[in-house]
Amino acid sequence: MSVYFLAQIKILDESQYEKYLNKCDEIFSKYKGKYLSVDSKPEIKEGEWDYSRSVLIEFPNKLEFDKWYNSDSYQEILEYRLSGAKCDSIVINGE
Template sequence: MSVYIIARFKIHDRSEYDQYEAGFAEVFKKFDGKLLSVDEDPTVLMGEWDDTRSVIIEFPSKKSALAWMTSAEYQAISKHRNAGSTANSILVKGLE
């Protein structure tokens, strides 16, 4: 069953975040994920939205999503994401 990671970022240090972004594609392509959306100017439909960036990623399974997130390669670049932003993310199941 497909799963989706939905993440929101508030970027406060663009140069640090850019270092994360520069290494992201190379690490990501090693896993079975599909980047569905990256948006820094979403249309707010309800409530308040003060995050800088929104991302939606699809993986074929929870196992593959967690393998990506916990991989040594991803952990090495995520230090730049953590230094340059605050994040909220969830993993949700797709419909069968």
């Protein structure tokens, strides 16, 4: 069953966040994830959206997601994303 990683990101420190962006695609390419959307101007239908961007990534299953997220290489750069931005992230199960 596919799982989806949804991150709502509000960039607070461009230079810190840029350190994350400089490495994330290289690390991500080693795993079976697929970017479905990276959007900085989504259409808001309900509520409020106080973020700089939304990112939606599909993984074939929870095991592959866990391999990516918990990998040493990703954990090394995750600190840049978390220190450079407010991030609200969830994992959603697919059908």
